[in-house]
Amino acid sequence: MKRTLLVLALVAAVVVGLGSKAPVSTAQEEVTLVLGSWRVDDVEQIEALTAAFHEAYPNINVVFDPTNPPDYNATLQSQFETGNAPDLMYLRSFAVGRGLYDQGFLADVSDLPGLTDAFTEGSLSAWSTEEGVHYGVPLMAVSHGIYYNADLFNELGIEIPETWEELLAAAQVLKDNDYDAFSNASGEPWTIAEIVFMNLAPNYIGGYEGRLAYLNGERCFNDEHAVAAFQAIADLAPYFPKDNSALTYYDSQQIFLLGEAGMWMGGSWDIPFFESEAPDFEWSVFAVPAPEAQEEEYVSFHVDAAIGMNAATEHPDEAQLFLEWMTTPEFAALFGNLLPGFFPLNVQAPTLDNPHADAFLKLNEGRGQDVRWAWDGLLDGEPNGYDLMQNNAISVLNGEINAQEAADNLQNGLAEWLPAAQTCAQ
């Protein structure tokens, strides 16, 4: 008890000390909200964003307080446990964010004005319970596609492929001309999972609806669709760089940027990096094409972060104002332009000034969108779906197993704990 009092006294002293630095206007009550996050790279941009909010609501200050990404989950958890959590905080999609809600740390924001108009059910679902309670306002998504060297494509007379078969033909042309078709590499395993396998999988499993069929137990994880997705990895294997098992993510980016490869399967978050590297050729992106004779195409458009509200915040009204502001098209335009490559999820997609980011966002037109396959429901047990997809895709890439074996491994691994995978055979 004594210690608690002492801590409180110290905290009070610090607060008073901080407060005394800035003259506090007592006329209108000034409120400071803390916004927790794992995006340590975005401090400048988010501060520009909160400054815009401050202009609209002069009595509310939002302070951006990010934590090192690997420590974020644990830090936030302990902050909640000790009652020091920020008023507003970035939430990871699906399981991790849900865990915080289930422990009662997050406020229910279902009644937030404009929430359901501004976002699709799909984007909201990453921060919703089965009963339809929403506990996060979707903030951003990252997209995936294929970066390509436009100058090289012109030089070799390659058209932007519209089917998977055309993509492989284009890759063959590049290979025949002594270029690497794709500069992707498996030296950092996550890249094969997130920007190769889960990038192309939606086309094969049929996007959101197809993915739900697995989670409902209507499909087994080794059905023809899953096998086809792994087969696509086998198709790509001859077109990856030699010895790519020891090349890092950075290496594979550089191979593309040096003009030694025609294509690179990648994510939208690398737009700023590619722009800063300024390669001496034109580059752009196209979507992973679907196999011939398949009409529907899909983009892996992954909802990455939402902002949630501390259930125990001292300023619920002000925090809610911020969340409400997040549902406006102005916020979407501001956010999308401040952070090229991270896309706001508002249904009224803004036009982005950055041509590369705009090109990436345009991939969504006429295509279905879905999150990365493993995220929703497949991370809640061990062995988790992410590891299984990653490790088996790499084994297929290395030619150690075939697509059918990879899909069987995925099914058998998940069947150890996932009810849908256990009952799908019946």
Added chain:
Amino acid sequence: MTFVQKTLKRFGLIEDWQAPRRRAWLVFLVPGLIVYTLFMAYPLVNSMRLSFYTGIGLRPDHYVGLENYKTLFGDTLWNERFTNALENTFIFFGIHMVVQNSLGLLFATILSQKHLIGRNIYRTFIFIPATMSVLLTAFLWRLILNPRWGMLKVLLERVGHEEWFKAWLGDTKYALIVVSLVSSWQWVGLPTMMFLAGFLRVPDELVEAARVDGANAWQIWFRIKLPLLKPIIGIVTILTFIGNFNAFDVVYAMMGANGPPQYSTDIMGTFFYRAAIAGEHPVARSDMGIGAAVATITFLILMVGVSSWLIFSRQQSEEAVLG
């Protein structure tokens, strides 16, 4: 008489100090004891206590008894990763013993030659890597071994043997060996210095006497210098053992926290890091409780190793005395 006076008297510091003054050494233990208890024993015991708990966050608070140990040894997936990490650590240790410490012995032998020209230069060169940051050496070796623009590949191409180059770091068969060799390369200076100090302490008279008796250089080294080096070899072995079982940085910096490819470079340190602190991307569900269990097992392995060495070396010295 106050308590303080009583205590001081007990330790023979006041009044009649003649008889009990032999106990005064106890007082000198106090500072060490306090520091040791506070910063070593308490955290160690507390970490053992934590291994009986589970929970998310920094303070696992849910008591589960031996459940964490059951998971580590019983659960198929956990056990597979755990045994894999343990095996890899023993291989990691083995390579350090064979490569790092044998090379250290060789270098020390060469450097102890009194007529060797440029002794100090060689000594500096051998020791330089040990002064560099692990992050730096790991990055350096990744560059050298890079299969696309690495120096080694270019070198082998120049001598016309491109086929000798392999993407070792991406190969489950070789990755751990390469990482161990890089670590050995970096730290070879330490055993070299310790062995060298040992060699230089060998009395000249012994060497002289052996030479008079007709022993050749090899016999002098093997029959005289090496036996006298035994205690130092023991200490180097123990230090390597402890260092390798607590190793983390070289794998983390060169390969990443998951010990890729396919966990082939996963050692106890990285396994512990994932279990206790980081979780595994993208799940990031770590549990300090099971991490503490891993740490406790590592501690027990170290304790068994170190104590058996202590017992062994004591027997040896007793034999030497009796013999």
